[in-house]
Amino acid sequence: MPVQYYIFLSMALFCIGIMGTLIRRNAIIIFMCIELMLNAVNLLMVAFSKMYADSSAQVFVFFNMVVAAAEVSVGLAIIVMMYRKVHSVDINILNRLKH
Amino acid sequence: MGIYEILFWLLTIMAISSALGVILSRNPISSVLFLIVTFFSISGHYILLNAQFLAVVNVIVYAGAIMVLFLFVIMLMNLNADVEPQKGRLLQLAGVIAGGILFLVVLAALKSATVLPLEKASSDIGLIKNLGRTLFTQFVLPFEVSSVLFLSAMIGAIVIGKKEDTNTIPLKGK
Numbered sequence: 352m353p354v355q356y357y358i359f360l361s362m363a364l365f366c367i368g369i370m371g372t373l374i375r376r377n378a379i380i381i382f383m384c385i386e387l388m389l390n391a392v393n394l395l396m397v398a399f400s401k402m403y404a405d406s407s408a409q410v411f412v413f414f415n416m417v418v419a420a421a422e423v424s425v426g427l428a429i430i431v432m433m434y435r436k437v438h439s440v441d442i443n444i445l446n447r448l449k450h
Numbered sequence: 451m452g453i454y455e456i457l458f459w460l461l462t463i464m465a466i467s468s469a470l471g472v473i474l475s476r477n478p479i480s481s482v483l484f485l486i487v488t489f490f491s492i493s494g495h496y497i498l499l500n501a502q503f504l505a506v507v508n509v510i511v512y513a514g515a516i517m518v519l520f521l522f523v524i525m526l527m528n529l530n531a532d533v534e535p536q537k538g539r540l541l542q543l544a545g546v547i548a549g550g551i552l553f554l555v556v557l558a559a560l561k562s563a564t565v566l567p568l569e570k571a572s573s574d575i576g577l578i579k580n581l582g583r584t585l586f587t588q589f590v591l592p593f594e595v596s597s598v599l600f601l602s603a604m605i606g607a608i609v610i611g612k613k614e615d616t617n618t619i620p621l622k623g624k
Contacts, residue, residue, distance in 0.1 A: 356462075363553065372545075373546075379520065387472065393492070397496055400576075402566050402568055409504055409575070
């Protein structure tokens, strides 16, 4: 299986994530689309790791997961806080950045 | 067409269709479940690419921890009624066209890229022994820095999510 197929698969997942970020209004769904984009990048790095027979890229996937976990914890805390303030997760309500 | 190709196409179709399910389903709970299916199929791809340990870590961290966090938040906010207001048709069309054009541009740019063939012999670079050796010899400093990142993320989540009773102004969203 050539590595181009993996490139195209991860590009497809990344672009689906971008489309979801652009067309949805729920902040949690947008957050999940960002996770999808991070996973597409992880898949591409694992494919390149196999292409070069080098395990450094897989270690970078670890660091990517670390950053994703930290981002999810802080971001969900922010979303819960916003929901407590304005009782909605609609980003058209959240775009004022003040109350 | 060997078993490898059959598994590749099966996992690819599963990943892309469930990723489309994430962005197209109205109910946030089913979006989370579709995203879990996507992560499982990506783990299957990791196994096909001889990254066995990463496949296990992906299932545990993403499908186990992060998605459970998302489910908790959605159920805490009681969002499973599909009352989400939609963007206008024009904005949705613009988003789909923008994503599709990005896909076409990168596909056209990478179609003629010269890549090496995937190595057949080295099947043990994804095992925990080699990964651990790489992590603790070449990447010790990023490893320690990531522990500081985790600590700051924990403290940040607690500080942000703390309930402040004194000066909360409840504001109704329209």
